Amino acid sequence: MSVNSPLGAHRDPAMLTRQAGEDGDAPVYLVLRDALAEEIRTGAAGPGARLPSERDLAARFGVARMTARKALGVLESEGMIFRADRRGYFVSPPRIRYAPGSSVNLMRQLREQGLMTANHYLGRQQMGASDWLAAHLRAPVGAAIALERSVVEVEGRKIVYSEDFLRLDLLPGYAEAPYVSPMTQNIRRNYGVDPQPAWSRIRAATISSVAAQHLGVAAGTAGLTITHVQTHGGQVVMVNRCFWLSDAVDLVLGDAPEG
Amino acid sequence: MSVNSPLGAHRDPAMLTRQAGEDGDAPVYLVLRDALAEEIRTGAAGPGARLPSERDLAARFGVARMTARKALGVLESEGMIFRADRRGYFVSPPRIRYAPGSSVNLMRQLREQGLMTANHYLGRQQMGASDWLAAHLRAPVGAAIALERSVVEVEGRKIVYSEDFLRLDLLPGYAEAPYVSPMTQNIRRNYGVDPQPAWSRIRAATISSVAAQHLGVAAGTAGLTITHVQTHGGQVVMVNRCFWLSDAVDLVLGDAPEG
């Protein structure tokens, strides 16, 4: 779809004037949201299609740019569209499905859904355990930790920023070995440690600024933070923390049917 | 805490001027966010304490009201504060913990955390299955459904709006009987049906306008929508859909330690 998209074309700028009847006292930005949602739903604009710019929409619907921006923000937080920093707004593809409780790792789950995926490895850092990390690893503050970072791209969009924290004292030789994916399998085979899922936490909040940077979204973007803790023999071996763009995913527990 | 809170008092309005050094080119609203976050963290303002108004903050920090509002919006989406419609902003209590996979029902989980809770029953409606409902219930469109609605209040704040959809053809006599809580137990004892959790879906999105209304928050507020499907003998008996204010809860899978 070009910038001259069908969305909003041939529209009477006055149509968004509040009517005493139908829309009652609904805010203008919600009326505009509904109009856009309807056009996305019925229109020829499929997933990935570009929406008109904020300024375009504002002009066509006869509202201020900030009002159009707010309407777009609602659609974004509903997951119907997503924005790419300074490039525009696009119609969202269907949410991918991810079962955080499953033993099948993320990349494999994605491939089983027939999605085009890429795993961008961002490198390794060695560090001492922070307060947060020490509490989660049940290790002393300052314990030697390896941090592996990566970004997962699905259908051309980066949607997950992942951090793996590994206890080096329980994984002798890890610091000298190269990165191998998938990580759990690598550890199981080469380090005599069999990490088992202990517990996970799902939190809806803005993603960290580092994550936002790597995902190419504005700081303060809404997301899901999922923390996985894996143990072996009563000891926490690794903690995985990943930041998801919240509109990209449905979390599934149990055997959900397709769709 | 009164409206004349310590937050932001005795502050030099010029302090938010962008510095070439420390803050680099961080947006003003993020600088203000950090300042407020720091004061909340270190200050005497405990959970439930009221923050200064948007206009107050704007004046004290020397920024426009919309900028102060944006900073507050970030803190809200991070879960550090929450807003009550037209009443002000308040420091958030710690997130409650909810294990959606547990067989223990929500109210009991809350009580086990020592929280003050209330379950507001909103009444019953009888209806025909919509497209969405028919798909989830694996029932024909228009099938007879009972809808039970309720709101859960924790520590004085309404944080969950819940809808239970029940297949009346599988629960003879339900339509004539009064509402009994907890629902699953009621059904198990009185209708010869033993609902078992089949699958659940967790989605981060804005909550529905109906939910927003019942929770007393602005339309378009960010939330979590959790859908539970329960079956008996291969048939879907009930579907529960609840809307959580996303800053109020941590979802837990497995045995997470305290804190």
Add this chain to the structure above:
DNA sequence: TCGCTGATCTGGTCTATACCAGATCGCGTT
């Protein structure tokens, strides 16, 4: 053809102002 460059487009941020409606609080009456 390739690579650079500058114009242009886009969202991101920020200001200043205005009005509305719900929530609250104080004051006066009963």
Add this chain to the structure above:
DNA sequence: AACGCGATCTGGTATAGACCAGATCAGCGA
């Protein structure tokens, strides 16, 4: 003490304008 009413405070919405920096793209030069 209880009630009612209005002033005031609050966030919610909306406008119009402005500037910035990253992304993009057309066109030019090597």
